Amino acid sequence: MTKYANLILEFINQSKEHMTAEQLFLELKKTEPRVVQATIYNNLNVLCQEGLIRRMSIEGSPDRYDTIQKHDHLVCNKCGALSDINFEDLTGKLESQLGEGILFYDLKVYYVCPKCRENKEEKT
Ligand SMILES: [Zn+2]
Ligand SMILES: [Zn+2]
Structure with missing residues (x-):
């Protein structure tokens, strides 16, 4: 390197x-x-x-x-803000549903972040 x-x-x-x-x-x-x-x-x-x-x-x-490093992400659907979160490891569940091993998965969960929620409330 x-x-x-x-x-x-x-x-x-x-x-x-x-x-x-x-x-x-x-x-x-x-x-x-x-x-x-x-x-x-x-x-x-x-x-x-x-x-x-x-x-x-x-x-x-x-x-x-x-x-x-293993972690998941929360993504704001409005501003694109990205934060780290650790959800339960789904590897075992995914593998048993699939019936074979996986390499990794990439989980992104979309929501509206607190900042964007606040902005919206101020306007209404
Ligand atoms: Zn946001
Ligand atoms: Zn991250």
């Missing part, structure tokens, strides 16, 4: 922010002023391929990157 790949992996593993490539670029630039955006994209692709990070695709917003 390159130095940049290591740095990016560290950022993603330490952050709870689900950073976009753009945000990672700005973060990395603080300590590595010569880094270019293409480097970030290339390294993110490599890290995804190697299964060291996961890519989160949310409709209507840029891809975000996340740790591969």
Whole structure:
């Protein structure tokens, strides 16, 4: 792994922010002023391929990157805010319904976040 790949992996593993490539670029630039955006994209692709990070695709917003540590996500259907949540592990249930082993599953639960709920109440 390159130095940049290591740095990016560290950022993603330490952050709870689900950073976009753009945000990672700005973060990395603080300590590595010569880094270019293409480097970030290339390294993110490599890290995804190697299964060291996961890519989160949310409709209507840029891809975000996340740790591969087992957790689920709550997504606000209005503003796209993403938060981590740990639901019961469904692997066993899914495997017994399927009748065979699975590699992993990716659970996204959509709701309206407290901030958006508040905004709505203020308007009505
Ligand atoms: Zn929201
Ligand atoms: Zn997450």
